[in-house]
Amino acid sequence: MVATEQSSIREILESKVKEKPGFIIVGEAESAIKAMSLARTLRPDVAIIDSALPHNFGIDSVPLSRIGGLDTAQAISEEMPDTRVILLTNTDTWMVPNKTVELDIEEVLKGNFDGRQTLVAEPAQPEPSPPPVSFTRADTVDVPSEVGKQNLADSSIFIGLLMCLLGGIMIVSLLMAPAGLFVLGLGIAVTAFGAVVGMFRRHADSRDDFTAGTEEDER
Amino acid sequence: MSVKQLLKRCSVFSQLTGNELDQITEFTTEREYASGVTIFQAQDPSEELLVLEEGKIALQVAVALDTARTSRKITIDIINPYEMVGWSAVVEPYVYNFTGICLQPCKVLVISGKRLRRLIQNDQHAGYEILQGLIRIVSERLGDTRQMLVSERMVVPAE
Secondary structure (H helix, E strand, C coil): CEECCCHHHHHHHHHHHHCCCCCCCCCEECCHHHHHHHHHHHCCCEEEEECCCCCCCCCCCCCCCCCCHHHHHHHHHHHCCCCEEEEECCHHHCCCCCEEEECCHHHHHHCCCCCCCCCCCCCCCCCCCCCCCEEECCEEEECCCCHHHHHHHHHHHHHHHHHHHHHHHHHHHCCCHHHHHHHHHHHHHHHHHHHHHHHHHHHHHHHHHHHHHHHHHHC | CCHHHHHHHCCCCCCCCHHHHHHHHCCEEEEEECCCCEEECCCCECCEEEEEEECCEEEEEEECCCCCCCCEEEEEEEECCCCEECHHHCCCCCECCCEEEECCCEEEEEEEHHHHHHHHHHCHHHHHHHHHHHHHHHHHHHHHHHHHHHCCCCCCCCC
16 A cells, blocks of 8 residues: 555556565555555555655645654554555655656565664553554665656757747848758757657657546546 | 754754854764654653754654544654754753654754753853744744644544
């Protein structure tokens, strides 16, 4: 089970889980309330909780407090001792352009989180100690990303339009009309190239969004 | 970054002079905690102020429930680098109001509460600036707690 407010983070976690054979995501939640409800219903083997999880969402007039992940992790850990709970504590650093997240779910489950074993300390009161919650962070590394393609389209259009403008000025000034025609033609070609790349990229994005939305509706 | 520079970046101590900061560094040490560790429990005697250098600390309050033997914990605030916790070491009855848990591996500056109280009593300017800073923090925490109540923060158990 995965609990995070951000759909982009859910997508990253889904891809990391899919990398490991034998793992499947049985439920996704975007708030603490829904996460608790899902955990009680599904009784997952593993619950991955974002520390920046809001308690509830959809309350338009009330600002959300996006710090409910720890509470949710502790509550699930106490109510469902058989569920291994993993708390992700640095998802705010994941959304960096041209970087990808390094997170091996299997290694985390083995206990290799933050490079050393961590446990919730024993409480002072004579209460039964809750099962430990795993606190972990995922590092980000530089990789070429899809953002580069969009930058190519935007850059091409910008440069192409500049060339068109320059070519037009050269033609109008009659100083270098033939050269101006060449520059204008080249500018039109570069602009067209950028437009085509941008259209292709937007079409690919809208197809991915449609697929994600369809899956969300089915759930 | 030196201890003095770190203290300067904390809002509580940002208005102090270099000499005053030097006095505080004399009773300040550095400490590290692993993630998941409970640094202090609510209602424990408060003897130290902590200035977070690296990592994140969650401040939680325990809410007793009628139907369960154990209590439910609610996170009131997340402490980020250069913020301070443990202001209750300066204010009677010197008892922690919240429980502090490290969300990430943390490095903190630990300031002796007793010696800071002595500095506040003996140095008028330092005492004024430090208490001003502490009032700001208490006010912010009060606002955060109010927001928690308004947004119905508690996670309830199954019936």
